[in-house]
Amino acid sequence: MAWEYFWVDTCCIDKSNHTEHTExxxxxxxxxxxxxxxYVWFNRGWALEELLAPSQVIFFSSDGQRLGDKKSLQREIRERTNIPVGALEGTSLSTFNVDKRMS
Structure with missing residues (x-):
């Protein structure tokens, strides 16, 4: 498969500016x-966007071994993050109440 674009998330967001942070x-x-x-390391701080937005998330260990994907590691992700299974499976986030989305 040839990729037209490849993005590596290496930047930090200025969290002191609420408007910039939100955008x-x-x-x-x-x-x-x-x-x-x-593609993410399994034992690092994840951004919520990395887990919920893409249809396919593939996890690797710090030494580069493939550990699985969002579906095969669903139980472990749920245990670590408390994110509802439906959200991990791609259910529209608008179907969750505000309290659940904020938690």
């Missing part, structure tokens, strides 16, 4: 949502 989160969600796949 950056919306932009990141759209980028991840349009991605063919998202």
């Amino acid at each position: 950056a989160i919306y932009c990141m969600f759209r980028w991840y949502q349009n991605a063919a796949a998202c």
Whole structure:
């Protein structure tokens, strides 16, 4: 498969500026949502956008071994994040009440 674009998330968001922070989160969600796949290390801080937006998330260990994907590691992700299974499976986030989305 040839990729037209490849994005490596290496930048930090200025969280001291609320407007910039909010806009950056919306932009990141759209980028991840349009991605063919998202590749992440399993034992690091994840951005919520990385877990929910892309249809395919593939996890690797820090030494580069493939551990699985969002579907095969669903139980472990749920245990670590408390994200509802439906959200991990791609259910529209608008179907969750505000309290659940904020938690």
